[in-house]
Amino acid sequence: EQTKMKSLQRFFSILVACMVFLSTTAFATPRASEQIYRYYLDAGSDADNHIIVDFSIGATGMMDRIGVESVVIYKRTTGWEFVDRYNSEDTDMYGTELSVSDEPSYANSLYFPGEANQEYQVTVTVFAEDYEGGSDSRSKTFTVET
Numbered sequence: 001e002q003t004k005m006k007s008l009q010r011f012f013s014i015l016v017a018c019m020v021f022l023s024t025t026a027f028a029t030p031r032a033s034e035q036i037y038r039y040y041l042d043a044g045s046d047a048d049n050h051i052i053v054d055f056s057i058g059a060t061g062m063m064d065r066i067g068v069e070s071v072v073i074y075k076r077t078t079g080w081e082f083v084d085r086y087n088s089e090d091t092d093m094y095g096t097e098l099s100v101s102d103e104p105s106y107a108n109s110l111y112f113p114g115e116a117n118q119e120y121q122v123t124v125t126v127f128a129e130d131y132e133g134g135s136d137s138r139s140k141t142f143t144v145e146t
Contacts, residue, residue: 033136035059035128040107043122043142049114050093051122051144056107059128067099067106069127069137076119083120086112088127099127114146 039057046052051073059066069088074080086092088099092110100106114120122142129135 033060034134035063035130035136036126036138039126039138041124041126041138041140041142043124043144045114045144045146046111049116049118049146051112051114051120051146053110053112053122053124054108055110055124055126056105057126057128058105059130061130062102062104063128064131065099065101065127065129066103067097067108067126068110069099069125070123071098071110071112071125072123073112074121075115076121080121084112114144116146118146120144120146 037058037060040055042054044052044054053068053071055068057066065088067088068086071086073083073085075083086098090098092098093113094111096108096110098110120143122144123139124142125137125139127135127137
């Protein structure tokens, strides 16, 4: 009887250890690349017809440059008409920088002018560039109505 109890106890101990091991490895998140650990992108509009880009990017370490590499905006007319392009060295309409230097991460909301009752296509690209010149980027395209 006591041997049976010890065997059962040992079995449950091993089972719990396996469950803990599997649960911690199941939730481990692999990094996106050599430079990018994680990123988030979203776009929408506000009541003042601004196009808003929300982003965050986390790097695998300190980066030479990190943030938004570009925002490309098209407006629907008879097709998609090019409106504007903002690059990593630019700022949004309120002077917020699209990218920063010597940081391991960057997150912000960027605002761009829009017109009322329009449909826009917005392509946002985030990037991280390390000190050795290696870089990587991720892009996403959104449809935004003002």
